Amino acid sequence: xxxxxxxxxxxxxxxxxxxxxxxxxxxxxxxxxxxxxxxxxxxxxxxxxxxxxxxxxxxxxxxxxxxxxxxxxxxxxxxxxxxxxxxxxxxxxxxxxxxxxxxxxxxxxxxxxxxxxxxxxxxxxxxxxxxxxxxxxxxxxxxxxxxxxxxxxxxxxxxxxxxxxxxxxxxxxxxxx
Amino acid sequence: xxxxxxxxxxxxxxxxxxxxxxxxxxxxxxxxxxxxxxxxxxxxxxxxxxxxxxxxxxxxxxxxxxxxxxxxxxxxxxxxxxxxxxxxxxxxxxxxxxxxxxxxxxxxxxxxxxxxxxxxxxxxxxxxxxxxxxxxxxxxxxxxxxxxxxxxxxxxxxxxxxxxxxxxxxxxxxxxxxxxxxxxxxxxxxxxxxxxxxxxxxxxxxxxxxxxxxxxxxxxxxxxxxxxxxxxxxxx
Numbered sequence: 263x264x265x266x267x268x269x270x271x272x273x274x275x276x277x278x279x280x281x282x283x284x285x286x287x288x289x290x291x292x293x294x295x296x297x298x299x300x301x302x303x304x305x306x307x308x309x310x311x312x313x314x315x316x317x318x319x320x321x322x323x324x325x326x327x328x329x330x331x332x333x334x335x336x337x338x339x340x341x342x343x344x345x346x347x348x349x350x351x352x353x354x355x356x357x358x359x360x361x362x363x364x365x366x367x368x369x370x371x372x373x374x375x376x377x378x379x380x381x382x383x384x385x386x387x388x389x390x391x392x393x394x395x396x397x398x399x400x401x402x403x404x405x406x407x408x409x410x411x412x413x414x415x416x417x418x419x420x421x422x423x424x425x426x427x428x429x430x431x432x433x434x435x436x437x438x439x
Numbered sequence: 440x441x442x443x444x445x446x447x448x449x450x451x452x453x454x455x456x457x458x459x460x461x462x463x464x465x466x467x468x469x470x471x472x473x474x475x476x477x478x479x480x481x482x483x484x485x486x487x488x489x490x491x492x493x494x495x496x497x498x499x500x501x502x503x504x505x506x507x508x509x510x511x512x513x514x515x516x517x518x519x520x521x522x523x524x525x526x527x528x529x530x531x532x533x534x535x536x537x538x539x540x541x542x543x544x545x546x547x548x549x550x551x552x553x554x555x556x557x558x559x560x561x562x563x564x565x566x567x568x569x570x571x572x573x574x575x576x577x578x579x580x581x582x583x584x585x586x587x588x589x590x591x592x593x594x595x596x597x598x599x600x601x602x603x604x605x606x607x608x609x610x611x612x613x614x615x616x617x618x619x620x621x622x623x624x625x626x627x628x629x630x631x632x633x634x635x636x637x638x639x640x641x642x643x644x645x646x647x648x649x650x651x652x653x654x655x656x657x658x659x660x661x662x663x664x665x666x667x668x669x670x671x672x673x674x675x
Contacts, residue, residue, distance in 0.1 A: 285465045292472030299476045299484065306487040313494045318501045325508035326635055332515040338527050339518070339639060340631045345530035346646040348575055348626050349604060349653065352534075356606040360596040367592070376588045381610040 362438045369404040371397040504636040532602040546601035554593035556586030577622045
């Protein structure tokens, strides 16, 4: 008897073909992925729709409006920063002539006085006068020793020594550090 | 005679059922499902995700901006307006926005009075009338003072502590008079641009110290030294 035409055949004998099973699995997979993709799309759409961006933007606008009311104070603050920074730069960069002169005059021995002076950015030229050579010698030695130690001066150069009727005059150029 | 084996053999319904019962129907479903999935992924999900990430980034950036703005609001609310005005006035006296000839003359006069020397001659070099914004420019002054060497040193010391800020360029003299070149600084108002997301900085300690020092340099009616001789009377 042929099993193919047995309409009342046993169920275990009518097993689904493996190709059909594979097809069913593929179909389930395809449907599942379509569902997942659609669901993800809807979830992302909902997330975008209900994002906190508009609320945060409103907060930013409010803060911006509040800040705009203090515009004048802010401008003053920024201007104050600008002026103080520029002033600081100027004070830092300007040549400290007074300090440099005081460093020199602080070493002047008794009996020696400044007769002429000239200050420029790099050098200080002095003509000092004294009735005796000894204090002038001490003064020069003090300056030279300070320049040797690179303490206050970089260089001390003697311009000349002249004797007038009553005093000795010495010309020198000092280069501050 | 009709040659159709079944009734409705050529209708769409017939072909549909025939196709639905065939193996191609499943293949078709799989193909269409995957195709639609791909289309949704590339046409909807990826643009949506990009949009989502950009929204998230924008929210993060906006929250940071709000935080900075709130800090700025708090900072501005805590600023003492009187103190700020005083400090700004001091800073502007130190570095005026325009050529402050009156301030220069006052500074020279005050320095002369305090150091016991007299001003005998002075010349202003105006320089650029309109300076480029935010650039430091200066008024050059050449002057002759009459006084001793010590008086001149005191004058130099005083002028360094006067407003507007000045710099000594050269000085040349003897025990009777000194010729010097000074530079008084000025700075045009900068274009103040404030970005809301830029945090406002409080004054640093060095800036506060400088302003305190500058305020002591500000012009106050100087007491004329009682010991000054008639030769030390300033011209102004």
